Amino acid sequence: MKIFITATFKYEENKPEIEHLCSLVKKAGFQDFCFVRDMEDYQETFSDSRKLMLSAKDEIESCDALLIDFSEKSTGRTLEAGMAFAMGKKIIAIVKRGTNLKDTARGVCDAVIEYDEIDDIVPKLKKIKQGFKK
Secondary structure: OEEEEOOOOEOEOOHHHHHHHHHHHHHOOOEEEOHHHHOOOOOOOOOOHHHHHHHHHHHHHOOOEEEEEOOOOOHHHHHHHHHHHHOOOEEEEEEEOOOOOOHHHHHHOOEEEEEOOHHHHHHHHHHHHHHOOO
16 A cells, blocks of 8 residues: 655755655555655755646555645645545544644544654554555
């Protein structure tokens, strides 16, 4: 099962966090894909924002599910989650414990994982993977 991992674009500033999240997704038994890492190589490669979003849409379409961290607000990641929802893709939300997750966000998610430390998501992702049928 291939998961599209949403990530905020901050050039290479958040590369270690993205790499770590992707490694956790792999550790849970999923195939990982992260647009910022795999398509943009942590660089601004799209000068046309429409082409950027169409490319993201194509990549979401090729995945089975989408993983989004709702701990911080982000327009781009939320748009990607909306696209995945419209396509009928599974959506897994992760959220730092104590973060207020709005009902509208919960409404598009198939699973919500709360964590204290990001590494806490691995056993919960493994359990979710067992419940997802292709």
